[in-house]
Amino acid sequence: MTAVLVIEDDDRIRLALLLALEDEGYEAVGAATAEEGLRDQRRAPADYVLVDLMLPGLDGFECIRQIRRDDDVPIVVVSARDDTHDIVAALEAGADDYVVKPVAIKELTARLRALRRRARSTVAVPEPVPVLAFGALEISPDAGEVRCAGRPVPVTRTEFRLLCELAEHAGRVLSRQQLLSRVWGYDNGDERVVDVHVGRLRQKIESDPANPKHLVTLRGLGYKLQR
Amino acid sequence: MTAVLVIEDDDRIRLALLLALEDEGYEAVGAATAEEGLRDQRRAPADYVLVDLMLPGLDGFECIRQIRRDDDVPIVVVSARDDTHDIVAALEAGADDYVVKPVAIKELTARLRALRRRARSTVAVPEPVPVLAFGALEISPDAGEVRCAGRPVPVTRTEFRLLCELAEHAGRVLSRQQLLSRVWGYDNGDERVVDVHVGRLRQKIESDPANPKHLVTLRGLGYKLQR
DNA sequence: CGGATGTATGACAGTTGCGTGACAAATCCG
DNA sequence: CGGATTTGTCACGCAACTGTCATACATCCG
Numbered sequence: 001m002t003a004v005l006v007i008e009d010d011d012r013i014r015l016a017l018l019l020a021l022e023d024e025g026y027e028a029v030g031a032a033t034a035e036e037g038l039r040d041q042r043r044a045p046a047d048y049v050l051v052d053l054m055l056p057g058l059d060g061f062e063c064i065r066q067i068r069r070d071d072d073v074p075i076v077v078v079s080a081r082d083d084t085h086d087i088v089a090a091l092e093a094g095a096d097d098y099v100v101k102p103v104a105i106k107e108l109t110a111r112l113r114a115l116r117r118r119a120r121s122t123v124a125v126p127e128p129v130p131v132l133a134f135g136a137l138e139i140s141p142d143a144g145e146v147r148c149a150g151r152p153v154p155v156t157r158t159e160f161r162l163l164c165e166l167a168e169h170a171g172r173v174l175s176r177q178q179l180l181s182r183v184w185g186y187d188n189g190d191e192r193v194v195d196v197h198v199g200r201l202r203q204k205i206e207s208d209p210a211n212p213k214h215l216v217t218l219r220g221l222g223y224k225l226q227r
Numbered sequence: 228m229t230a231v232l233v234i235e236d237d238d239r240i241r242l243a244l245l246l247a248l249e250d251e252g253y254e255a256v257g258a259a260t261a262e263e264g265l266r267d268q269r270r271a272p273a274d275y276v277l278v279d280l281m282l283p284g285l286d287g288f289e290c291i292r293q294i295r296r297d298d299d300v301p302i303v304v305v306s307a308r309d310d311t312h313d314i315v316a317a318l319e320a321g322a323d324d325y326v327v328k329p330v331a332i333k334e335l336t337a338r339l340r341a342l343r344r345r346a347r348s349t350v351a352v353p354e355p356v357p358v359l360a361f362g363a364l365e366i367s368p369d370a371g372e373v374r375c376a377g378r379p380v381p382v383t384r385t386e387f388r389l390l391c392e393l394a395e396h397a398g399r400v401l402s403r404q405q406l407l408s409r410v411w412g413y414d415n416g417d418e419r420v421v422d423v424h425v426g427r428l429r430q431k432i433e434s435d436p437a438n439p440k441h442l443v444t445l446r447g448l449g450y451k452l453q454r
Numbered sequence: 455c456g457g458a459t460g461t462a463t464g465a466c467a468g469t470t471g472c473g474t475g476a477c478a479a480a481t482c483c484g
Numbered sequence: 485c486g487g488a489t490t491t492g493t494c495a496c497g498c499a500a501c502t503g504t505c506a507t508a509c510a511t512c513c514g
Contacts, residue, residue, distance in 0.1 A: 084331040091337040096345065097324065104311040110318040111325075118323065118345035132353070156490060170353040173371035192472090193492060199473060210473090218371040219471065219500075220384025383501060384471095419461095420503060426462060437462090446460065446511070 003027045004112075005046035007037035007063065008078070009055050013101070017050065017078070020105040034058035038066055045073060048112055051095075053079040053086060061093045062187075068094035069185065074115040078103060132167045134214045134227050137205055139167050148205050158183070159201050162194075166215070166225035175222035198223055229355050230254045231339075232273035234264035234290065235305070236282050240328070244277065244305070247332040252355030261285035265293055272300060275339055278322075280306040280313060288320045295321035301342040305330060359394045361441050361454050364432055366394045375432050385410065386428050389421075393442070393452035402449035425450055 004026045008014040014030045021028040029046060031037035034055050041049065049067060053060035064075055077090045077098040087098045096118075097111050132139045136149040141164045146153045155163065161183050166174060174182075176191035184193065198217075202209040214225055231253045235241040241257045248255040256273060258264035261282050268276065276294060280287035291302055304317045304325040314325045323346075324338050340354055359366045365374040368391050373380045382390065388410045393401060401409075403418035411420070425444075429436040441452055 084334050087331075087334045088337040091341045096341055104314075107311050107314045110315040114318045114323055115345070118342070158491070171356045172354075172369045190493075192494085195472065196474085196492075202473095217472070221371045221387070224371065385502070417504080419505090422461065423463080423503075429462095444461070 001027045002048070003029065003044075003046040004048045004050060005029050005031065005037060005041055007031045007034060007049065007051040007055065007060075009033065009052060013052075017105075021109075024105060024109050026109075034060065034063035034066075037063060041067060041071065041073070045071065047073065048115070049073055049075045050078050050108075051075060053077060053081060053090065061089055064090065064093040064095050065182070066185070072119075074112070074119050076108070076111060076115070078108075132170065134167070134170070134225060137214055139163060141167070146205065153204050155201070155204060158197055159204070162197055163201060163205075163225075166223065170225050170227075173218050173221045173224045178222070194223070228254045229275070230256065230271075230273040231275045231277060232256050232258060232264060232268055234258045234261060234276065234278040234282070234287075236260065236279060240279075244332075248336075250359070251332060251336050251357040253336075261287070261290035261293075264290060268294060268298065268300070272298065274300065275342070276300055276302045277305050277335075278302060280304060280308060280317065288316055291317065291320040291322050299346070301339070301346045303335070303338060303342070305335075359397070361394070361397065361452060364441055366390060368394075373432065380431050382428070382431060385424055386431070389424055390428060390432075390452070393450065397452050397454075400445050400448045400451045405449070421450075 002025075004021050006014055006017050006021070006028060008017065008030070009032050011032070014032065018028040018030050029040060029044075031040050034051075035058055037049070037051065038058075040046075051060050051063055055063065058066075060077065060079070064077075067073065067075060074097075075095045077095045078101060079086065079090075079098065080101045082100040090098050096115055099108065099111065132141070138147040139145075140147075144160065146155050146160065146163065162179065165179060165182050176194045179194050180186045180189055180191060198215065199209075202212050202215055206212045206215060214227070215223065216226060217223055229252075231248050233241055233244050233248070233255060235244065235257070236259050238259070241259065245255040245257050256267060256271075258267050261278075262285055264276070264278065265285075267273075278287050278290055282290065285293075287304065287306070291304075294300065294302060301324075302322045304322045305328060306313065306317075306325065307328045309327040317325050323342055326335065326338065343354065356367050356370045359368070363376040365372075367373075371387065373382050373387065373390065389406065392406060392409050403421045406421050407413045407416055407418060425442060426436075429439050429442055433439045433442060441454070442450065443453060444450055
């Protein structure tokens with residue numbers, strides 16, 4: 001049975017979605033807050049997550065980010081707002097799709113099926129591990145490995161996640177705030193933490209840490225990883 | 228470079244999409260019919276396909292099915308119709324996403340990025356960075372980079388923000404007050420600050436700073452950036 | 455022509471942003 | 485339990501940036 005977690009604070013809408021999904025043959029579970037949904041998903045992971053954006057307490061964007069930190073489950077935003085900014089922000093946060101309420105249940109399930117085709121099968125085939133290359137620097141997010149000129153470089157967990165985050169947005173500046181939020185999960189905090197870890201990372205992956213080639217600083221903007 | 232194939236019979240819409248995608252850093256190719264699009268995709272496979280549903284001859288649904296027979300490329304339907312039946316049918320035919328015209332280019336590219344995360348093909352392709360071009364002058368807000376005739380130009384944070392603000396409203400005059408407010412966040416203050424920074428920018432990006440080509444002064448009005 | 459207004463630019467001092475080494479708390483691991 | 489590793493915080497110092505000012509230049513208009 002395919003399980004769907006619905007995170008939506010409006011009782012009527014949540015109930016309607018749950019019933020409709022069950023009619024379609026899914027096993028549907030509801031949560032009224034992001035906190036509740038996150039707990040449910042950690043305890044008993046569903047195959048899909050539907051999430052509203054406007055939630056009391058933790059909002060939908062943050063909820064998506066938190067799920068994505070350790071779960072690759074397909075996430076569909078179901079929101080009343082059809083503002084481009086919201087759509088872009090939700091997808092950037094890690095959502096796979098965004099539909100505007102009210103949505104036809106047939107469309108919703110069709111979108112879930114479309115996502116299922118793409119969702120990485122949990123075990124199944126041993127996929128070739130994707131490698132992100134930056135000159136001599138190679139990063140395998142899936143294998144948890146960093147190599148520099150062919151030789152493996154030992155990096156700590158935080159360093160690795162920082163590097164992956166930068167690699168995933170290769171060529172783009174990420175502000176300290178963004179990194180703090182995506183790597184550490186802090187919404188506000190001392191940004192200097194980022195500096196320190198960037199510095200340590202540079203010691204390991206740059207041939208001349210004082211003149212970084214790949215992991216560069218953009219004064220006043222943040223850091224970026226480039227070729 | 229990431230390539231996108233746009234299959235759309237309406238010349239104006241197709242052209243608009245192609246230009247917008249190129250601004251966002253993609254290499255965009257157009258096709259006016261399904262047949263033409265299928266041939267293009269077979270000959271030189273793009274990384275993404277955008278397809279309209281209402282096409283002369285072979286329609287969009289059939290086009291999707293034919294592509295899917297031997298190609299796993301992410302397909303996004305861009306259609307004027309928002310009928311549930313069409314959406315379901317397109318997704319069933321093998322499309323990955325469905326957006327309704329008119330669509331904001333930012334949303335479209337965000338959806339492409341979301342798809343890229345799922346469509347892990349063998350090679351990891353980094354997302355292209357959008358570039359705003361003014362003759363030889365290239366500005367990439369996302370990368371925090373300014374290039375002049377291909378050469379990177381080091382600009383400070385304030386200069387960069389000022390330039391981005393002007394670039395975003397290319398061709399329009401922005402008063403000192405507007406710039407002061409948008410770049411500096413001041414609601415009132417000494418407007419001379421703007422002059423100074425415009426001057427410094429000119430030193431860096433204009434070949435003859437005394438006779439600026441792009442960053443021009445409109446006496447009594449303000450500044451504007453032009454091609 | 456000549457004053458008035460608007461703009462460009464060089465110099466400078468105060469401020470900010472960043473890299474770094476040191477250190478203590480936290481965590482991992484045998 | 486105890487050592488090793490990792491992590492976050494802090495303070496210091498340098499380099500780069502910013503805003504202000506004074507002065508010089510350009511343009512407008514009677």
